[in-house]
Amino acid sequence: MTKRLLILLTVALALASCQFARPTGTSIQPLQRREVKPELSEITVGFVEGFEPSWLWLPKSLGPLSPLDLAFESLLSLSPTGTLGPNLARFEISPEGTAVTFTLKSDIFWHSGEKLTAFDAATFLEAAFSPEHRGPLSSKSTLLESIKVLSEQSFLVTLKEPDCSLISDMGLLRLARPLPFPSLPTLDMLEGTGPFRVTEWSESEIILERFQAYPGEKRPFQRVRFRRYGSGEEVLSAFRRGEIGAFILKPGEGMPPEEAVRLLSPELYFLAFNLKDPFLKDAQVRKALTMAVNREELLREVLNGEGILAKGPFLPGHLEEEPDLPAFNPAEARKILEERGWLKEGVAPRLGIMVNGENKVREAIALRVAKYYRAIGIDAEVWVMEWGNFLEALFGGYFQVAVFSFPLGPDLDLSPFFSAAGEFNFSSVREPEVDELLERGLKVTGCNPKARRKIYSSLAFTLTELRPWDFLFFPYYFMGPEELSFLKQS
Template sequence: MKLIAKLMGAAAVLAVSMNAAMSARTDLVVGVVLEPPHLDPTAGAAAAIDEIVYANLFEGLTRIGPNGEVQPALAANWTVSGDGKSYTFKLRENVKFHDGTQLDAEDVKFSLERAMAESSTNAQKGLFEAIQSIETIDPATVTVNLKHPQGSFLYNMGWGDAVIVAPESAETNKEKPIGTGPFKFGNWAKGSSVTLTRFDDYWGDDVALEEVEFRFIPDAAAAVPALLSGDVHAFPNAQVGDALGQIQADPRFEVVIGATEGETILAMNNGKEPFSNLKVRQAISHALNRDEIILGASSGNGVPIGSHFSPANDAFVDLTDLYPHDTEKAKELLAEAGYEDGFKATLKLPPPAYARQGGEIIASQLREIGIDLEIIPVEWAQWLEQVFTNKDYDLTIVSHTEPNDINIYARDDYYFAYDNEAFDAVIEELDQTADPEKRKELYAQAQRIIADDAVNGFLFQLPKTGVWDAKLNGMWENQPIQANDVTGVSWED
């Protein structure tokens, strides 16, 4: 009997051990292409910031869901005044920042006024231009008064640039971010990865993962072996090149081709010759063969665009036929512009594969019409400084992943250096219009103006090539906002 008891006891211990071993894992390694310059989404334009911290670490009054819908976040609900100019937000109860301080209406007021301030370094100050004032009614209630009704206001408050921060930690969020999300900052191994850990005092539903590491893997040469070996569990935007077919055939992985908000463009510096000349820009647009570019830069998965607008949006207008690929027409336009013998220019390319690979193809295409490009590879920090901030460039290739961002063409000091009063007037009217059908009409007008002006070479909508372990649940199929939201991700048991 003693022997039987011992055997039963041993079996029970073995069963417990096996159940523990078979329980769902709680760690996740996510591969991302670019290392962010810092970790404060309210103080920088780099999408790489939001791709780590949006919804995971920082939250706003609202948030953008996986299908692009506006959802409640730190605001449990809200009411809108009859004239559409005042939004009163009721904040959720018992929300804590990661340092233990309590969220209240004063933090909301501070965050919005900080973003609006003349000295603000927020990359999307236009999101807050309609705000007249912010009133704290009580610790859990805040009213935002607008200068005029704004149909996109709740959507704007869901951007990463509009997350709520605390005055006690706002100035140190670049290196040690403190938010209200279900994950808190763990570690930043510069040049390698950022690690987030579960925040146990989170106000909302518990997340399944205890630790998430965002590992920086800029190219296919490193991404493919990391994936195949299991060192990385998921690539929300996989850069795996020709290996995609091999991975799709491997039952260990799930491959999902979704959509992003990333308008991929050949940006032109409209503020300097010869790109200030409309006919030169039109010639370049005619010289571009989108089919070749899409095949080489996005494995054929990009969707062609003819203006700065996502094909997934119901206000999209297909303008891809405005400047069809026509080398002879391009040469004629160059000659009319006074550049019959062509000219030389530079093409600055940031690290993503779509830029580096697409740049080689575009340089070859423009060479056919006499434009000789010097390709200059730059790191992301260099691109932000030289191109985005200082406008020190001729041509560049980049994906603009902010949602519904056609309004950037109305900004006075934006790096395109584009200026069109008619376009500015459309955007101003759009900002003050709430009626969905009227907004759709205005979006169409805006698309046509910048397409007619050939402001940039409009190439394709960046596809979201998601590759992850087949046992993972909750990864986003599409990317309606520049984020890798892992708050709903879990492993199968």
């Protein structure tokens, strides 16, 4: 199992413990709006879910801000539509897509005050690729040809074959020293280049101090504390009391008032179908199951409607063209099952819906989906499982339908999930057309963003027809107050 897989499973495990949102109709106490005073020397940000130090190994992505993002920066940035841009460095990709030249800005410094050099960045990436260091890119080490320092400010990465997703991962890794792999030191022992540096990191509190030599926009506070609470209600109560000055709540951690800022999470909730199952291997059956689900009602009942319905496995606005949402039509769904010979008098097909019990949002989805399936004549049963057993069944292929959610990565590539050889292809997708589109998306000339978006638009339409997953929704996460814009991700 690769390090990338282990880290992503750690992220999924953290997401597994989300709390169930307040049901629809519950009265919501408004926040007491308080003036934000930028001249204050310190602010405390309340949160619920722990920030894992090992997330430092993951490429920076869209989503809730982490303390890591304030202390450790990446060579490149990511726009809201998923396009790479300059950050610590400018970059140029060769037409054939096998060489990337990074040119560092001249005024970037480590927290120790030493200037960031091309040698520093090149050494970091070499370790990230190294199987010996077990770095986050070590599973792709066979694709690396060389990393050469060209000058104090620039270096060249050459690949053996084009891989636009790998270029994205390289550019979005957060730089740190000393090297944070194979074993991760405590984060207060590491230095980065961000506007703050970590001075304390524990499960209950994270403290960041402003880095005075930071060349970018000055942050309004000398110190930022991230303080952990047991629930979203505790966070909001502390905010109303004035104990904290801001909050970040992730999907499922509670329902803040209307005036909280809502930002789209990259976490996709979906139903995974096992295409090896005799009932589910038929694409028409999967289409019927998709038509049976009232996804607007599902989002409303599970998360008070706080999210956006998913048209496919891509965030809204990331493609040239998006497929339509599937129609809710239980009568047509039942008709399809009858035509396929599955609904016979006195006999209903049985279908198990697997979910991990630690995640109450996913469990609520499973219970409601079972109700929708029963309405079209299926004998649906929910199997609530312990997380370890759930993962074993999911990756072993011992399931029919699984309720799952995953934070999408920064790049459009979905090879790990849908290519025949993908490490996360638990639905057992084996489609030459899908493999071809995924391959083309990785090898676009110069990794041109518009050309790649067109290819992945075609992939979205193809997956909508195949329906190996029933794509449900992307939830919102919440932050406040609105004036603290530096807490937002791009």
